[in-house]
Amino acid sequence: MFVCPTVCFQVGLFLFPLIVGGYTCARNAVPYQVSLNSGYHFCGGSLISSQWVLSAAxxxxxxxxxxxxxxxxxxxxxxxxxxNSAKVIRHSGFNTYTLNNDIMLIKLATPATLSSAVQTIPLPTSCVAAGTTCLISGWGNTLSSGTNYPDQLQCLKAPVLSAKQCSAAYPGKITNNMMCVGFLEGGKDSCQGDSGGPVVCNGELQGIVSWGYGCAQQGLPGVYTKVCNYVSWIQSTIASN
Incomplete structure (x- = not known):
């Protein structure tokens, strides 16, 4: 059984997601990836415009x-x-126990300067199909049991699972706002410290690292916020702030 290290978040029943079984990303190959810091790295996020970051609630x-x-x-x-953040806006429907609507916007105090190492990632134009291979990234734990927090950004390519496979892995826990990405055989997954980070499929931000039972455990893939359901919420929140 996966034991939660002291730095892992625990909300309700769930232990939150590091990248297990991945590889060190090429330098600045994921220019939309950000680190959320409060004296230490605690979560990931994605730059969606020069002044806004998307993460997990x-x-x-x-x-x-x-x-x-x-x-x-x-x-x-x-x-x-x-x-620094100017505003941090959680989805009003975020549920701490079910983790439904696990999405949050951060307004930057000043716009980021875009460069080869700092780029925005487009929001989805449609929901992603099962079987699509996506890129997950983060500075989270790289061990399925024990802890090893990497200094360098880690990457993992993994497939989107079907809604049926996802619900079968977590009976009664998966809402329409969640999707599973990963390998049912285990061995590769996101983990503690990756939370809030990106899942990018075909050049669009389709997922946010949200939760799972342990990390890289057989039959228990990572669960991600389904960004395609929130494009209008994101656009209206940005417009009104």
């Missing part, structure tokens, strides 16, 4: 420093930009 803190253009969290890098 369970990553909420009232004040957040957003670190952009990062590859190695332990080094000072020429590409990095550190920008």
């Amino acid at each position: 369970h990553c909420y803190k009232s004040r957040i420093q957003v670190q952009l253009g990062k590859h190695n969290l332990e080094l000072s890098e020429s590409t990095q930009q550190y920008i």
Whole structure:
């Protein structure tokens, strides 16, 4: 059984998602990936416009420093930009226990300067089909049992599972706003510290790292917020803030 390390979030029944079984990303190959920091890295996020970041509601803190253009969290890098949050807006329907509507917007105090290392990722134009291979990234734990938090950004390519496979893995726990991505045989997954980070499929942000039982366990894939259901919420929230 997966044991929750001291830095892992625990809400309701769930232990939250590091990348297990992945590889070190090429430097600045994921230019939309951000680190949410409050004196330490605690979650990931995605830059969706020069002034807005999308993450998971369970990553909420009232004040957040957003670190952009990062590859190695332990080094000072020429590409990095550190920008404080001006507003942190959780979805009003977020449920702490079921993790339904696990989505949050962060407005940056000043717009990010876009560069080869800092880029926005498009929102989905439609929901992603089962079987599509996507890229998951983060600085989360790389061990399915034990802890090893990497300095360098980790990547994992994994398929979107069908709604039927997802519901069968977590009976009664999957809402229409969630999707499973990963491998039912286990061995590869997101894990603690990756929460809030991106799942990108065909160049669009389709998922947000949300929850799972343990990490990389057989029959228990990672569960992700289904971004395609929230495009209008994202657009209206940005427009009114």
